[in-house]
Amino acid sequence: MIWGEVGDNIYITLINIGMKELPDFMDLHTVHMHGAHVATQLDGFPESSFGVPMWENTAEAPPNATYYFHPEDPGTLMYHCHLEASEHVQMGMYGALVVYPSMGSLAKNGITKCGKCGCWKLYGDELYHIPKTATNRNFAYNNIHSYFDKEYVMLLSDIDSRWHQNVYDQGQLNPPVPFNPVDFKPDFWLVNGRAFPDTLTQHPLTYDTSINSNLTQVNYESYVHVKTNEKFLLRMINMGYQVVPWHIHGWHFMVVGKDSHLSPFLAFAEANKHINHQLTEMGFTNTIGSGETYDLIISAEDKRKLYRNYIVNGKDNFPSLCEQLNEIYDIDNNAIFDIPEEPINCKYPNLIRLTNYIEICAQSPNNSNDKFFPQFYPMHNHDDYKVTNNGKYPDGQLTMIQVDRPDNKMQKEL
Ligand SMILES: [Cu+2]
Structure with a gap:
């Protein structure tokens, strides 16, 4: 990068x-x-x-x-x-x-940061939703609606292993006929150079931020790990030779930009501090051709109000989902899947910590957030046969979003 x-x-x-x-x-x-x-x-x-x-x-x-x-x-x-x-x-x-x-390019578009208090302003009006710790690198574009808390590059590519073997064999004593690119038929699909389940593990090229705090945002991770209510930016880049329908579970994304150009809808929305979703480009699948880039922002909105009660207590005479899962587990414990938690913050980064919804349901009843977090959402190529490595599923272009409980300051007990 x-x-x-x-x-x-x-x-x-x-x-x-x-x-x-x-x-x-x-x-x-x-x-x-x-x-x-x-x-x-x-x-x-x-x-x-x-x-x-x-x-x-x-x-x-x-x-x-x-x-x-x-x-x-x-x-x-x-x-x-x-x-x-x-x-x-x-x-x-x-x-x-x-x-x-840059701070200068933001200022040309009316976005400034107060040198005294650190608050962000748009043409002099304070922007309370943008934290004082934010920098110019928390904006994808010179536009307040492109603010994000965390960012991830999703560089997509594909490999035809026969082509690679053929190039290697060109250096041998009896080189074969060179590969004809019209025969391209990939068998591996990658995110940031790796296929699932490696997409979940810490990337070896991500910088040690304790050495240089300027690099905290620059990373190669494809496992998205955020807190509820945070906004995260996905920088989608397709370097492969096939069109990718990139599908994201859990929320709609907002298209903030395409091919290094601000969405025209956001340019119109600039006068309003709150985005009207009817007037922006939203989606749950981003179709991205070779050589295209899209900037997508997702707000990890809180689902507790709608779903927690059913999961923990049950509703309308249905038993709680936690009870149902326990019954299923008793019949067939293979039916409850182990979910890999992001290993980056683990003491032993080579060991992926596993959890499952039996464990999550067993959390303490004293805290109203428990039995609900973390939440896990996949995102993947929806040409689902590309969620494979040489025929093996699930592999290929698949990764996860882990969403933890909100920060205390943002937390509303439900
Ligand atoms: Cu070259």
């Missing part, structure tokens, strides 16, 4: 060190910043500019080129190699490119 703010000078130096497995396999590479308004010379499309050759003479410094990007607008973009893009993108030469608003 490469990130910056509006008005930054972003320099990306590309060094082509070749492939460890195929050291004699010569190839050029480039960086194409997909969606960036850069000049042709910096666009990374080699047929109209240049490629960076492989480092052959290691006694000398490697050949390299430095790309430059001066982002004028916030949003979610991507970058990838554009040399023989069909093959190099399939081989994994891509990443997310995120541009945050």
